[in-house]
Amino acid sequence: MPQIPLKVHELTVGQLSARSGVAVSALHFYEAKGLITSRRTSGNQRRYGRDALRRVAFIRASQRVGIPLAAIGDALAKLPDGRTPNRADWARLSEDWRTELDERITRLINLRDRLDSCIGCGCLSLDSCALSNPEDRIGDRVNGSFLGG
Numbered sequence: 001m002p003q004i005p006l007k008v009h010e011l012t013v014g015q016l017s018a019r020s021g022v023a024v025s026a027l028h029f030y031e032a033k034g035l036i037t038s039r040r041t042s043g044n045q046r047r048y049g050r051d052a053l054r055r056v057a058f059i060r061a062s063q064r065v066g067i068p069l070a071a072i073g074d075a076l077a078k079l080p081d082g083r084t085p086n087r088a089d090w091a092r093l094s095e096d097w098r099t100e101l102d103e104r105i106t107r108l109i110n111l112r113d114r115l116d117s118c119i120g121c122g123c124l125s126l127d128s129c130a131l132s133n134p135e136d137r138i139g140d141r142v143n144g145s146f147l148g149g
């Protein structure tokens with residue numbers, strides 16, 4: 001991984017890509033979503049502050065545990081003065097996201113267990129398949145117990 005000398009205060013998109021391991025196209029996407037920012041040189045080239053490295057690390061770490069970009073953007077937007085997440089911010093957010101990850105794992109385990117009953121079946125019955133009609137809304141409506149919503 002290429003090192004950026006400390007005296008270098010701004011990075012080109014190529015340097016940011018090389019140092020972070022994130023494709024230039026992804027960096028442009030993050031910028032379009034407002035997750036990172038750059039200034040433009042007189043030649044209209046992007047320059048990123050060194051803190052962009054930490055922001056990109058934060059985004060990648062968050063994405064690896066399945067946090068949607070919109071939620072990552074919300075978390076970044078809540079930081080005072082648009083600052084880059086510091087150690088305490090990441091400690092707090094990673095704890096919140098651990099809870100979300102646990103909930104997602106529980107939902108996936110439930111889905112996997114429902115899928116077990118479909119393996120080798122193929123009926124996709126609206127009456128009996130737990131995956132094709134998981135809430136059984138049609139059955140509730142037919143039985144008069146649908147509460148709407």
Ligand code: FES
Nearest residue numbers: 118121123124129
């Ligand atoms: S396909 Fe038959 S139970 Fe789901």
